[in-house]
Amino acid sequence: MNDVILITGATGSVGRELAGALACDPAVERIYAVSRGIGSTPELPKVAWIRGDVTLPLRLDVAREITVIVHAAADTRFSTSLSAARAVNVGGLEQVLALASRCPRLRRMAHLSTIYVAGRRCGRVLENELDHNAGFVNAYEQSKYESEQLVRTWANKVPIAVYRLSTIIGEEAGGDPGKLGAIHQAMGFMYHSLAPMIPGSPGNLIDLISLNYAVGSIAWLLRHRFEPGSTLHICGADESLTLDELLDLVIDCFHRFRPAWRKRAIAKPAVVPLETFELFVRSVEEIGEATLCRCVNAIKHFAPQMFYSKRFDDSQAQRALADSGIQRPRMRQLCSQVVRRLIETNWTAAGRELVTP
């Protein structure tokens, strides 16, 4: 029996690529891709676009056809308020779960989450762990944490698995960063001498993955190793670079791919205690200088996460992917390609330019 798949958030970086990957699967008959607006949706084989807002009740005529749901819709802005993040990341999930309960043929549902539901926890983070009281760096983390709590309450009603994704830095082939995120912006600030410091310790691991690894893993797991009630980390894990290694690598890429940059002699950002970073941010905000404010605003909602040293365990995901041929990306190569692409495009992506002077 062929699958009919519903994907929410299908215009996002992951959702769009996932729709394309699943469409290539002969076992997939049709994909319904939910999007708030249908103006910029790509044409993909087997994909039918449906206008819909996950924060509102989803009443789809096609519900009876659906065998698989991938819930990728999310408000991923680190700077958003908790109420706004909850509205999409918890409220939206609740609507999709309600829809799922009305899909008689539903066999699998994947909820895409983030490894940073671990919030301010430190140390080794296992896939089967969720509960903690360490707090969160931003509302995005907290709302995704709460969304996983919601998943638990529905686990006996809907066959659902949670895939926690790491930070996606770009594509392996060509290094396309996709939609520019906070990490790309931070690299841009380094390039333009606007990144004086980063909170953390030099040895803290920075977990990153490629878009290919994220999409390939989810597609494989859905098709071949779906296990309801499971939670898997799709992350860099042991391949991760330390903060110091990553900073050195980025600087090295600036030197290699833009030799003229060397003569600027721009310093590597200092790795500082969190309170020092916060004092700098507060000082910049008090001074009110527009460019510096934009820079600190772009990174202050995610950078503190680097202070909370943690190592994400993905052993269950690795076991599930064992026969897939899918491997974690080689981090140095991936990051180098992405930085090179960022330099070549001057930090532009999808027509959007980085906030720089």
Next chain:
Amino acid sequence: MSIGITNIQYVLPEQAHTLEALEASGRLESPAGRLREFGFDRVHVSAEPAETLAIEAVGRLLRESAVDPESIDAIFYAGAIPASHCAGAAAENFLHGFNYPVSRVQFECGLVNAAAAGVSQLGCLGLMSAVRSAEGFLAASPAANRVICVSADVFPHAAPREVIYNAISDGAAALLIERGAARNRLLAYRQITKGYYWDCIARKNEIVAAYFPTAQHIVRETLTQAALTLEEIDWLLPHNVSRRSWEILLGLLGLPREKLFDRNIAAKGHVIAADNFINLADLTDLGLARPGQKLLMFNFGLGANWGCMILEH
């Protein structure tokens, strides 16, 4: 051969303006309250030109040191602002540009055997760099024993008194650098110049951002040069920029607040190139520095130049 700073004398104009008075006269970019939060209280404003303050500082230095003016082998005059290198008012005749204050100081103070030179284009790092030049001069001149380094800067009348969130005072400081010095021996000096930031207006934000990691870097390098660890530093003698920036820098360096001699930030303001040495003089006068203690000075000058010097008291 030990070369060190054996005497320091400084001159601050008596006239002082509160931040609020400066704000009322339109001479601050930031609100007075914010600069107060950053540790400032007042600035000293001179009605006399820079070279007058320099002459007074050198005169005091000679008297307090009880050295014969004719025994001075060289004088290095450091001025941060371009006007500090031209004695008298700017004139219609371009030859007035050759009226060098160092020559006038040499004459007025009777330093008849002193070779004279100016140290410029280093912003607030000028005096520290002059000390390094004096050390080099003494090392290269076996017959020479004494050098005077002096800095003097006076902002133009009614000019803004705030530069990159710092409240600026006029003033002068004169140092006696001697071979065989028993105190304030120079252990290490490092300067980093980054010409990318030469345009201090266009690159103001980048300078603010570059300031901190480069400061951390140069302090570490200078400690390595002196074969010291940060824990072995007894006092950090700052340039009197905002206390807030020092709190941030202390966080980067991992140095406890009590090692920072910061009481002059409020009382004296940022006396351009003279801060570190005014602070050393006051630290000594207060009896806070003990023989053998290691003193670290850090300074930054537009240009952009970072400097770090370590002394043994």
